[in-house]
Amino acid sequence: MQPLSTRTHIALLAAVVAAAILPALVPDYYVQFAAKVLILGTLAMALNLAVGFGGLVSLCHAAFFGLAGYALVLAAPEYDEPSLLLTLPLAVGATVLVALVVGVLSLRTRGVYFIMVTLAFGEMLFFLFHDTPIGGGSDGLFLYVKPVLAFGETILLDLGNPVTFYLVSLAAAAGTWWLIRHLLSTPFGDALTAARDNERRALALGIPVFRVRLIAFVLSAALAGLAGYLSAAQFGFVAPQMLGWHLSATALVMVVLGGTRRVAGPLAGALVVTGLEEVLKYFIDDWKLVYGLIVIALVLLAPGGLQDVARLTGLGRRAGTPALKLKEANNVG
Amino acid sequence: MSMLLTVDRLESFYGPSQILHGVSLAVRPGEQVALIGRNGMGKTTLLRSLMGLVPRVQGTIDLNGSSIRGSKPEAISLAGVAFVPEGRGVFGSLSVIENLVMASRAGRNGKRSWTLDRVLSVFPRLAQRRGNGGHQLSGGEQQMLTIGRALMTNPEIILIDEATEGLAPLVADEIWKTLAVIRGEGIATIVVDKDIKNLSKVADRMVVMSKGGIEFDGTPADLLAQPELLERHLGLH
Numbered sequence: 001m002q003p004l005s006t007r008t009h010i011a012l013l014a015a016v017v018a019a020a021i022l023p024a025l026v027p028d029y030y031v032q033f034a035a036k037v038l039i040l041g042t043l044a045m046a047l048n049l050a051v052g053f054g055g056l057v058s059l060c061h062a063a064f065f066g067l068a069g070y071a072l073v074l075a076a077p078e079y080d081e082p083s084l085l086l087t088l089p090l091a092v093g094a095t096v097l098v099a100l101v102v103g104v105l106s107l108r109t110r111g112v113y114f115i116m117v118t119l120a121f122g123e124m125l126f127f128l129f130h131d132t133p134i135g136g137g138s139d140g141l142f143l144y145v146k147p148v149l150a151f152g153e154t155i156l157l158d159l160g161n162p163v164t165f166y167l168v169s170l171a172a173a174a175g176t177w178w179l180i181r182h183l184l185s186t187p188f189g190d191a192l193t194a195a196r197d198n199e200r201r202a203l204a205l206g207i208p209v210f211r212v213r214l215i216a217f218v219l220s221a222a223l224a225g226l227a228g229y230l231s232a233a234q235f236g237f238v239a240p241q242m243l244g245w246h247l248s249a250t251a252l253v254m255v256v257l258g259g260t261r262r263v264a265g266p267l268a269g270a271l272v273v274t275g276l277e278e279v280l281k282y283f284i285d286d287w288k289l290v291y292g293l294i295v296i297a298l299v300l301l302a303p304g305g306l307q308d309v310a311r312l313t314g315l316g317r318r319a320g321t322p323a324l325k326l327k328e329a330n331n332v333g
Numbered sequence: 334m335s336m337l338l339t340v341d342r343l344e345s346f347y348g349p350s351q352i353l354h355g356v357s358l359a360v361r362p363g364e365q366v367a368l369i370g371r372n373g374m375g376k377t378t379l380l381r382s383l384m385g386l387v388p389r390v391q392g393t394i395d396l397n398g399s400s401i402r403g404s405k406p407e408a409i410s411l412a413g414v415a416f417v418p419e420g421r422g423v424f425g426s427l428s429v430i431e432n433l434v435m436a437s438r439a440g441r442n443g444k445r446s447w448t449l450d451r452v453l454s455v456f457p458r459l460a461q462r463r464g465n466g467g468h469q470l471s472g473g474e475q476q477m478l479t480i481g482r483a484l485m486t487n488p489e490i491i492l493i494d495e496a497t498e499g500l501a502p503l504v505a506d507e508i509w510k511t512l513a514v515i516r517g518e519g520i521a522t523i524v525v526d527k528d529i530k531n532l533s534k535v536a537d538r539m540v541v542m543s544k545g546g547i548e549f550d551g552t553p554a555d556l557l558a559q560p561e562l563l564e565r566h567l568g569l570h
Contacts, residue, residue: 190435194424201422204384205436206410206486 003185019170023163031166032234037267037274038169039230042176044254044266046223049180051252052260053189054216055196057115059248060102060122061224064095066243068225069232070129071095073141084149084157088229095225096218098125103217107210122245130240140239147233159233169230173267176223181263183219192216257298259305268306335398337362337521338383338490343392345375345382352378354545355392360490363519365512367536367553369529370566375545376525377419380492383523384416385409397489413441415483419494419525421475423482425468429459432467432478433485440487446518452481455514458507473504480511490521497526509535529567533557541566 004012023031043065050056071091076082106117129135146160159165183189195202195209202209232238241247250273251266258269276294280287302308338360345353353375360366368376382390385406394402401409410416424432433452439445453460456477462470470478476496483491496512497505505528512535515522526532533539533553541549541556543566549556556562 187435187437190424190427190431193426193431194435197424197426198422200386200406201418201424203406204386204410204416204418205482206407206438207435208407 016170016174020167023166028162031162033274033278035162035166035169035230035234037271038166038173039227039234040251040254040274041267041270042169042173042230043224043227044251044258044270045173045176045180045263046220046227047248047251048255048258048260048263048266049183049220049223050217051255052265053180053184053196054192054213054220056107056213056217057118057252058217058220059115059119059245059252060106060125061221061251062245062247063122063125063243064099064221064224065228065231065247065251066129066238066240067098067125068092068095068228069238069242070135070141072147072229072232073143073238074135076143076145076147079144081145081150082143082147084147084159087147088226091229092222092225095228096222099218099221100214103214103221107213107217119245119248122243122248126240126243126245129243135238135240138240140237143232143236143238146236165230165234169234172226172230176226177264177267179223184263188212188215253295257295257305259307261304262307265305265307272306336360336395337364337397339393339395340379340383341393341395343379343382343390343394345378345387345391346389347378347387352387352545353382353390356542356545356547358540358547358550360521360523362489362521363516364521364538365516365536366521366523367532367539368523368525368542369527369532369539370542370548371568374542376542377494378545379542380416380494380523380525383409383492384414386416410486410488413489415486415488415491417476417479417483417491417493417496419498421472421479423467423470423475423478425466427467429463429465429467429470429478432482433459436482436485438486441489445487447484447487449485452484455484455511456481456507471504473500473507476500476504476508477511480508484515484520488520490523491515493522493524493526495526496524497528497531505531529563 022034043061047058047061050058068091071094072082072087075087075090102118102121106114106121109117130138135141146158148155148159149157157164157168159168191202191207191212195207195212199209228242231242254269254273255266257272258265258267276291280291284290298309302312336359340356340358343353343356344351356379368379370376378387381387383394385401385404390402392402394400396412396414401412427435433449437449458474459477459481462474467475467478480493497508500508509531512522512524516535524532524536536553539549539551539553539556540547541562548566549562
């Protein structure tokens with residue numbers, strides 16, 4: 001993975017500052033909407049670690065997302081403030097344990113079989129919460145009091161506050177982006193990409209492909225769990241739909257639309273998918289039909305995702321030109 | 334001197350087809366062995382069998398006295414065998430540096446004789462292309478990268494399939510020079526190529542394969558002294 005240029009660093013800093021001051025500029029509704037985009041973007045970036053960089057098309061990431069949400073609600077006292085410090089590690093830890101089992105079993109398969117096995121595990125978890133009383137069945141469960149980060153009697157972070165919640169979601173998305181990007185710049189990231197490019201050659205080089213993929217899969221699931229925890233905290237409600245394959249497929253659409261070769265691409269994909277849904281719902285009754293047509297058109301016309309759209313419309317970076325790409329690449333030390 | 338690699342009565346199969354019929358071969362530490370023969374005689378299958386890439390093999394394959402037959406490719410690689418496959422096999426999504434660094438590890442003796450700087454000094458062309466993606470390299474550069482990547486694992490033996498096939502003469506010359514450097518380093522090699530003239534310069538032994546077996550195993554001088562053998566098995570006059 002190429003290091004970022006100074007120009008990109010400045011643009012990123014500007015984007016983070018703009019995102020941080022957003023609550024001061026727009027009404028609460030849009031702050032909550034932005035938090036939702038950031039959470040789904042975190043889920044999509046997590047999924048892309050497996051899909052785009054690991055070549056592992058998973059259809060059970062919604063299950064990890066929902067599992068962490070359920071873990072928060074089940075661990076929370078009914079009418080008291082749940083501790084962020086206790087419930088977040090618990091929720092992510094539960095996700096990691098399940099992902100470890102799913103990964104060990106499913107990563108022995110390849111291609112379409114991997115997709116089907118992950119779909120099967122996802123559906124098993126969906127029906128576990130849908131058909132048993134563990135999580136309130138199909139009615140789901142409510143989280144009456146939002147988690148807080150407290151030091152003694154002093155509350156440092158209250159996720160019940162929309163602005164605080166938005167900033168925590170922003171930090172989660174930025175942290176996820178940084179972590180994945182950092183990981184991909186290490187030899188581990190190179191090994192993951194090499195295994196995606198050609199598994200046999202990677203094995204012949206001594207790369208423990210299964211272990212590398214398992215670590216990436218579990219990390220990806222843990223980040224999906226972080227997003228699920230925040231989603232449950234935002235809406236104060238969890239239902240089996242959070243674990244269903246529909247959400248996994250929607251996250252996959254975000255990944256494909258955003259572009260699989262960029263860490264932040266799926267975040268942009270989440271903005272487009274969520275924004276389209278929001279706008280179309282407002283203006284059109286049969287909005288899903290139009291939504292579907294737009295997604296099909298985007299995939300057909302811009303198979304490389306939103307960066308293709310940006311380039312086609314002249315908004316993309318000049319780095320899109322092959323000559324400049326080569327020049328930039330040769331400057332990397 | 335004890336043998337680094339010992340292959341005894343090796344038989345390899347692709348499904349119901351038997352490709353190798355009782356191949357026996359021994360390689361000393363630091364020895365360069367050239368594997369030659371017409372197309373389809375089992376040279377690539379022999380290298381792939383040694384690397385654990387052929388699912389069904391029978392017979393004996395020992396490396397430093399321990400059996401590696403049936404071991405997984407990653408275990409064989411970690412035991413000190415590096416493989417440069419036919420068609421190169423660089424990772425197109427990774428840059429030249431990433432392709433090299435990802436393979437970097439100490440040898441079985443714990444030493445890192447081959448470092449990134451050293452590989453780049455042997456292949457200055459790769460240093461110039463350090464940031465390019467693997468898919469942005471010429472065939473010769475890809476071959477240099479694949480050999481460089483194999484060296485980064487600090488192996489005891491390198492298996493090189495079709496070392497110079499499809500390369501321009503000048504680029505092929507660089508590969509032959511590199512093989513001479515590898516020889517000087519005391520790394521054993523088994524090299525498959527069709528250039529008998531250059532192979533006989535760098536190899537300690539020439540092994541001729543025919544119909545899944547070994548027809549000749551001797552020094553380059555012995556082979557060149559048998560024109561009828563060269564004509565029968567290699568089509569050379």
